[in-house]
Amino acid sequence: DTGVSQDPRHKITKRGQNVTFRCDPISEHNRLYWYRQTLGQGPEFLTYFQNEAQLEKSRLLSDRFSAERPKGSFSTLEIQRTEQGDSAMYLCASSSLKRATDTQYFGPGTRLTVL
């Protein structure tokens, strides 16, 4: 396994701009998760996919946020009209349903700074 990868690692944007992040899970992992981590806090769940289906969304995922996983492989997280409060580390994780005791493996994260 090559691990979960995320792109970009860092993103600086101006308030009001749209941004998109990409996550590539571990090969053949059918579950994919997005979390947000702000300074001094633990990660907070945003949403997750099983294959291409988005099964759960947190209340943190406002209308400005949208996530997709069109072919059940990589996923994108888009934030429209960014606000300063969106500044955070966005973490992606993946896991497999094939093994009942599998766990979530995290990527390195995308750090977003909104000026």
Place this chain on the structure above:
Amino acid sequence: AQSVTQLDSQVPVFEEAPVELRCNYSSSVSVYLFWYVQYPNQGLQLLLKYLSGSTLVKGINGFEAEFNKSQTSFHLRKPSVHISDTAEYFCAVDRGSTLGRLYFGRGTQLTVWP
């Protein structure tokens, strides 16, 4: 709903000393429990997990944790720390039915001094 409390936000220790990082959770259902470590500017790495069976769980890098159902705790321990253990440690719970979303504590910054 679950909540996870990490009682100490910062734990400073000297090298080769023992350490315990505390974690308590609240849940009305059975849970799965995890400890993750995060080094600066990196993602989270799994240290260990409790799913069922023996309440003493051994993980990587010499860490271990004990699940105590009556006290709803899952404290992380290491008998002798190294400077390289300096990092942020997160306790997390899963509601235990479908291995879905994780609920994380706020983290404990472990700093090991020479």
